[in-house]
Amino acid sequence: QVQLVESGGGLVQAGGSLRLSCAASGRTFSSDVMGWFRQAPGKERDFVAAISWGGGSTYYADSVKGRFTISRDNAKNTVYLQMNSLKPEDTAVYYCATRRAGTITHKDAYAYWGQGTQVTVSS
Numbered sequence: 670q671v672q673l674v675e676s677g678g679g680l681v682q683a684g685g686s687l688r689l690s691c692a693a694s695g696r697t698f699s700s701d702v703m704g705w706f707r708q709a710p711g712k713e714r715d716f717v718a719a720i721s722w723g724g725g726s727t728y729y730a731d732s733v734k735g736r737f738t739i740s741r742d743n744a745k746n747t748v749y750l751q752m753n754s755l756k757p758e759d760t761a762v763y764y765c766a767t768r769r770a771g772t773i774t775h776k777d778a779y780a781y782w783g784q785g786t787q788v789t790v791s792s
Contacts, residue, residue: 671695671781673765678786681755685790689750691765691783702768703741703748706776707761707788714764716774718750728773733759755790762787 677689691703704719718739719728727739736755741748748765762785771778 673783675786709761
């Protein structure tokens with residue numbers, strides 16, 4: 670069993686920055702691909718970013734490329750999402766997850782999820 674706890678969300682003005690953290694516990698963390706997803710009210714949960722177990726490979730949704738950066742610290746069992754140049758359309762609940770198998774950008778590939786952290790970007 671894996672437990673994931675997100676933190677770092679909040680209210681920020683457009684153009685601002687936030688850094689989300691996801692702390693993992695319960696079993697080996699370093700071998701997992703970790704991903705971030707987000708879900709706005711009334712919408713599907715969408716892929717945002719993912720990172721390989723060693724951190725050497727990263728993946729981003731087109732909507733966040735060049736603005737968001739995913740990273741991980743396996744010694745701390747933590748994955749981060751640095752979000753810069755935030756836009757109102759980035760407003761959503763952000764979730765981290767560990768991948769079980771399958772396509773990295775598909776939410777069905779992920780086995781364990783955190784409870785989410787709210788990010789609100791005002792215009």
